[in-house]
Amino acid sequence: MKTYLVLFIIVAIMHTMTLINIAIFNGEWNGIVMFLSTALFIIAVFYFSTEYRANKYRGSRSNT
Numbered sequence: 001m002k003t004y005l006v007l008f009i010i011v012a013i014m015h016t017m018t019l020i021n022i023a024i025f026n027g028e029w030n031g032i033v034m035f036l037s038t039a040l041f042i043i044a045v046f047y048f049s050t051e052y053r054a055n056k057y058r059g060s061r062s063n064t
Contacts, residue, residue: 010044
């Protein structure tokens, strides 16, 4: 799966959770939604950094 697609899906999930929390639950689950959003953000950063390093490593090997 492409990196930008994974990151887009994670952002869409984060926004959907926030929208559902505000629209349906009237903000009653703010703590849980904030925790899950933070966890998804950390997962996205980890995934992006892993992909970035892998592409950087592949690029440097092809130049030599």
